[in-house]
Amino acid sequence: MDFLSQCTSGGCGAKIGPNELAGLLNELPVFTDERLLVGFDSSDDAAVYHLSEETALISTVDFFSPMVEDPKTFGRIAAANALSDIYAMGGEVLFALNLVCFPETLDKKYLSEILYGGAEKLKEAQASLAGGHSIYDHEPKYGLAVTGKIDPQKIIHNNTAQPGDILILTKALGVGLIQAAVRGQVASKEAEKAAIQSMERLNKYAAEKMRKFSVHACTDVTGFGLLVHAAEMADTKVTLVIDTEQLPVLPEAYHYAEEFLATAAGERNRQFMAGKIDLTSVSPAYQELLFDPQTSGGLLLSVAPDQAEACLKAIQKEDPVAAIIGTVCERTMDQPLIIL
Template sequence: MMNFLSQCTSGGCGAKIGPNDLAGLLSNLPKFSDEKLVVGFDTSDDAAVYQISEQLALISTVDFFSPMVEDPRTFGRIAVANALSDVYAMGGQVLFALNLVCFPEKMEKQVLSEILIGGAEKLKEAKASLAGGHSIYDHEPKYGLAVTGQVDPNKMIHNNTPKIGDSLILTKALGVGLIQSAVRGGMASEETEKVAIASMERLNKYAAETMADFSVNACTDVTGFGLLVHALEMAGDTTTLVIDSEQLPLLPDAYHYAEEFLATAAGQRNREFIGERIDLTSVTPAFQEILFDPQTSGGLLLSVSAQNAAKCLEAIQKNDPVARIIGEVCEREEDQEIIIL
């Protein structure tokens, strides 16, 4: 089978347009008000939410990218796990999805078949229906989903509504981007790559179902903008997130690769977006790369009531054992949105 990974200049969530460029583009769009659109793109939340009734709202999101792994079926699984995460982060249930496919005309069609089979496997695991899709020929293969979910508007979870005193829980280990860079450079061990792939394939469905039983005040999925930018969005205008770098769950060898300066282009874009808004002078260069590292199909970042945090973590760890409490939410300290210990 043709090496389809070699056809791509970038892959996974590391291919995302940088947050600086994206913010500039979105600011120029004309505004249209619809009172039923209760969540749009203006708050940088994880998905759009459209209210149908007092007890029902639809969640809509879309995500696709080029490959970051060699095996087509594995790529399909990762792309779907990643696309579904926005619904889970909003506290919603996935209903159905549409395939989005870009594929080179000259590439073996068996490759595309394997991608779609992998994606369908994950949709089946999520108990979500595949309802169709759209495909075009392109110079590079790309795959993802347009996803529709549902949520009770009264139980919807935003990404920027943490409460002072909350604990922060991260459900997956960091370092996917760094490990994929090492894989491309022929430096990563087979075992390290295997663990990273298993993490990317992992649905956030299980953590989301568990968190529904606890007082979760804010939630987001950590993807291409890295932990630090997503945490910055969570802090909003009124709180400061204090993150303990020693408590961060890391994938095997991720810190070693960061020490070897295997920085990613997307990580650099995330760093440029943060600029001087966060004081990183006390953080080692390697840990800085971990904080900026783009995560493909990363975990959920939860802001949970402190009195329930330990029980919530214990429950989540039954299915996602790497989950950790990584910090807390505090009153805003001057202009510091995030403090790294």
């Protein structure tokens, strides 16, 4: 029985749409704990819990079904994706717990390889594997519950960009489009390899560099695509001006967008942003890139203008595709959250 054939969807493209989630979360009963510094109310990347003057815990969880044929590669990608939220908050990863769903009828060698791939990324992150939980399910799924730490005074939120800031994106876009092309058997080996390398890449290295600069806001770009994550960063307080010509794009992703290869998650992202952004100046292909769901995508940073170039150069030493993609402006009442 084939590993990937068990799955009807995969990667961050399998996420429930932002419109649906917002309605569900708003109906939950809430207990307020003053030590909970960051909860789900702000759509931030992870929860933060205050322990002492010097230390707060960061907690996040992420898992999904496979989007690639090789189980070990899937394990690496899923682990890199789950760790990313800690990095986006400016934190240091401490340990993680495995989350596993696996078909009873599928060869357990696949499970062994998934777990091995995940462990490889945890070792690279210098994070301990501390256990986990597994169940039988109709589809294989894998991810991590991750705990990190941070100085409470140094938390980087996703919605605290300041006017004048410069926007930096650390990974190229187009993962979802390339994976759609792979499923349609029209992707080149070069494009598929580039997408896998990007998904496996830890945001650890860019995060280590950004801590040395005045980064006012940060988020990782995942299943909601660049535009929805950018809208969360704007948060009705500022307007983000994005230059689409400066966006780093994975090889052939734009071509696949021109060929009308789209994803269901990308369409959900488009529907969420309907009426919130003017797309008339953007080609249909670039629109697909902006809405494209990114599995284990890069960090979107809002950096003080006098430090942005130095921050970019530092990041580019290990993540050369990183690029300045726009600016942050004061928002007036009649302005959209994002201008393209």
